[in-house]
Amino acid sequence: MNIYDELKHNLADETLCAVATIVSGAANLGAKVLVYPDGRVRGDLGNASLNAEVMRDAQRLMQVEKSVNRVYGDAEIFIEVFAPKPKLIIFGGVHTAIPLTQFAQALGFRVTIVDGRGRFATRERFPSADEIIVAWPDEAIAQIKIDASTYVAILTHDPKFDIPALKALSATHPRYIGSMGSRETRKQHFAELRAAGVTDEFLATVHGPIGLDIGARTPEEMALAIIAEIVAVRYGRSGSFLSERSE
Amino acid sequence: MRDLISTIDAGRARGDGVALATVVKTGGSTPRPLGAKMIVNSRGEFAGSVSGGCVEGAVIDEGRQVLKTGKPKLLKYGIADETAWDVGLSCGGMIEVFVEQIQ
Structure with a gap:
């Protein structure tokens, strides 16, 4: 060839x-x-x-x-x-996931929603999503191709889902992983993951609390902070004010 | 590139040589970014673009020439030196366009 x-x-x-x-x-x-x-x-x-x-x-x-x-x-x-079309995998069919799906699709991402709870991951809540998977995180990750153009946002905010999701993701190589939750939650989750054999090297790559610091309050603003962080990571930029750049 | 594949393959299936022109360097303000592409066949038919229409005519001629000789060529367009370039970019930028035959 x-x-x-x-x-x-x-x-x-x-x-x-x-x-x-x-x-x-x-x-x-x-x-x-x-x-x-x-x-x-x-x-x-x-x-x-x-x-x-x-x-x-x-x-x-x-x-x-x-x-x-x-x-x-x-x-x-x-x-x-x-570069292939970027893909966003959202764990958690929560409120923020709805505007995040819309923003990501407008920016050319293919969006997959994953949730173990059938009532959250529905076509009614996510009419435009490219794919909806009702499964536990580790089952879902086994059936999704995760590569260097895959971005993962973990929004479940529940250790039952978040910890298995991060554990399964530690064996893959996405471009970005962001995880919702406070610094305190993050500390507790990471301690459990370390005990389960996940390396510090992997945990250091997880962005959390997720998103850029724009003072987001509403689900829509949080979605904006998350997608802006993803674009900044995609192009290797810091996400700061252009007006404060020296050149 | 994605949007030109079907045209390239249709041309090759007919047995036409197809030349690919790619913007490989830009300076200043330019209408199309690095990597912008157009294709030209031996009949002078083309698709895609490397500028806002300013240099496409010249690139078509160069593309046909490349198909004749089989030798790739680097073209430079700008307004900085009007004696060197007979076609220029109205926006004041410069571009280099690499033209090659698709093997």
């Missing part, structure tokens, strides 16, 4: 990848490599050390879904990231 065909396949399959092309300078004008987040490389830019250097840069760029033009020695290389 050549690089164009493999890229086409990845686009159809919603697989994150990057294509790096020599656009100027070096001998191999037009030479390409296709890079995956796990470091797999197809194709050849003409020498092994250049392939390795571009592969490492492409891996970093895939994390923030950013394409760049960069010069390596005498070669100008365009690294283009092809």
Whole structure:
């Protein structure tokens, strides 16, 4: 399979990848490599050390879904990231999940609602959701593809659901996990998870209390704080005031 | 890219060469972002865009040339140096467009 065909396949399959092309300078004008987040490389830019250097840069760029033009020695290389449609998995069909579903869909996310309680996860409450799963968190996680373009918001606010959800997620690699709850709740949940063998390394990646600090009070405002945090993580930004940036 | 796949494949199925033009560098204010794409076949038919319509005509000619020679080419458009570029961007920015034949 050549690089164009493999890229086409990845686009159809919603697989994150990057294509790096020599656009100027070096001998191999037009030479390409296709890079995956796990470091797999197809194709050849003409020498092994250049392939390795571009592969490492492409891996970093895939994390923030950013394409760049960069010069390596005498070669100008365009690294283009092809990101799949982002997916948001919401645990807890609670009030905040309703505006969060709407905001996320307006921003191009595919939204899945998961709740073990059939009365919360209904089509009436979430008419536009792409998928509704009534199941316990660990059962649901077993049937969902969780990858580097998956974002997870845990809104259940109940240790019966939150703790199994975080435990099951600790074996996966989503781009973002946010969990609703105060610092005190977080401390208690984390202590239980550590006792169950979940690593500190994983727990440190969980955003909690969830959301940007915008003073959210209503469910709609909380949904806004959460989706804004997700967009900031997606593009590798801090979520602070643009007016306070130096450049 | 997603929106051009079916046109690319239809062209290739007919046996047409298809050239892909991609914005690979931008400077200043530009109408289309890095990665914007258009395709051109050997008959000069095209789809997609690399600017707000300012340089597409020139890119079509270059695309047909690339299909003839099989050699990729980097094109630069801007208004900074009018002697170097016969087509320019009205917004004052600059773009580099890489044109290659899809293998």
